[in-house]
Amino acid sequence: MCKWCMRHGAGGKWYLNARNYSNELAESMNLQAYLEEQWKNFEQVYIRKIMGISSIDLGNKLKMPIIGRILRWSVERMIHSESLNRNPVRADGHFGQVIPIEEAKLIMMNLAAEPIIKNYCMCRMMQKGLKDACCINFGLLSSVIEKLPRFIPENSKLHITREEAVEALKEQNLKGRIATVWFQPVPYINAICSCEVPQCGGLRLRMDFGLYTVYKAEYVAEVNSDLCQGCRSCISRCQFNALRYSPTLERVIIDPIKCFGCGLCRDVCPQKAIILTPREEHPGLKGKY
Amino acid sequence: MGKTKIRINYSKCGNATGGIDPRQCSRCLYICEPAVFIRHPALKVKEENPYDPQYWQVTPVWLSLCTRCLKCVKACPQNAIAITW
Numbered sequence: 001m002c003k004w005c006m007r008h009g010a011g012g013k014w015y016l017n018a019r020n021y022s023n024e025l026a027e028s029m030n031l032q033a034y035l036e037e038q039w040k041n042f043e044q045v046y047i048r049k050i051m052g053i054s055s056i057d058l059g060n061k062l063k064m065p066i067i068g069r070i071l072r073w074s075v076e077r078m079i080h081s082e083s084l085n086r087n088p089v090r091a092d093g094h095f096g097q098v099i100p101i102e103e104a105k106l107i108m109m110n111l112a113a114e115p116i117i118k119n120y121c122m123c124r125m126m127q128k129g130l131k132d133a134c135c136i137n138f139g140l141l142s143s144v145i146e147k148l149p150r151f152i153p154e155n156s157k158l159h160i161t162r163e164e165a166v167e168a169l170k171e172q173n174l175k176g177r178i179a180t181v182w183f184q185p186v187p188y189i190n191a192i193c194s195c196e197v198p199q200c201g202g203l204r205l206r207m208d209f210g211l212y213t214v215y216k217a218e219y220v221a222e223v224n225s226d227l228c229q230g231c232r233s234c235i236s237r238c239q240f241n242a243l244r245y246s247p248t249l250e251r252v253i254i255d256p257i258k259c260f261g262c263g264l265c266r267d268v269c270p271q272k273a274i275i276l277t278p279r280e281e282h283p284g285l286k287g288k289y
Numbered sequence: 290m291g292k293t294k295i296r297i298n299y300s301k302c303g304n305a306t307g308g309i310d311p312r313q314c315s316r317c318l319y320i321c322e323p324a325v326f327i328r329h330p331a332l333k334v335k336e337e338n339p340y341d342p343q344y345w346q347v348t349p350v351w352l353s354l355c356t357r358c359l360k361c362v363k364a365c366p367q368n369a370i371a372i373t374w
Contacts, residue, residue, distance in 0.1 A: 046329075047348055056352075057351075060352060126327045126329060127327055129319050129328060130319070147340050149341045150341065204324070204351070208351070208353075
């Protein structure tokens, strides 16, 4: 349990707290205007300035001796900003966490605020030029995205029911994409994405630059060595290089430090040899998100 | 590996600066395996409808991840990309 659960979880996980999905919260934070301003030109977020420094070529800038450290601190502060004067033209307070598919289902069926929409993924559109309707947005963000023609899917409907949203998430999960739930801005939750490395903007910053835009799930995968037959079907599903086939042991071994706990490997295992165990129960992984 | 520089000739690519509309092409984005480029609404352009931007640009953002495979240079129909290191 990290500080976001402490602060916004009401005793549990932050994304299972119904208050974070409520329209009352969005209204009290005056988010309609904020999100509209943010989403109008959201693709520009990676070329905007941070502390007067353009974020183009952020990777090399973060490696600079002193400026790099200050920049890293500044970006982290921006991503996790809870202050009242957040800047809508940056990604202030916008970060998320990996969740296994059963928790995504729980959120969609019980917690997500109406209306629910399925729109084109902005990350994939801006980084690959692909139009892929897979992002599930709900609550106030739906009414904001409705006004932006470039995100409206052409061949599928925009407004979907809770059941259709769960089906869509399952379909993406089967394809090999991981479900992530997003604060935007903290503590209001309004999106479940189906992400993939390296196109996902959040995972790009986490995987390549070590910025905490996406936290690891509350779970970690574990292989039961007695059940694993070494078929290797799980390995191609892992986006984080956490799984490896060991020819000596003739089974799959897992690196729990690299594991994000998305559960993609578990879903394809024909032997049901992989299970997700709570991160908190691992002495070495406790508190490491 | 030292720093890689990717220069895009914006008079050929980007409809705000006299080039083609990147939304119709986007081949560099698609072909780049580490996804170095992003396509975004052009900065400092007055849009008729701010909710539906019409002027777009391609910017190489994640230069530190470029593997120098030069696939984007070959793929660009406008010969607008130049890479130096």
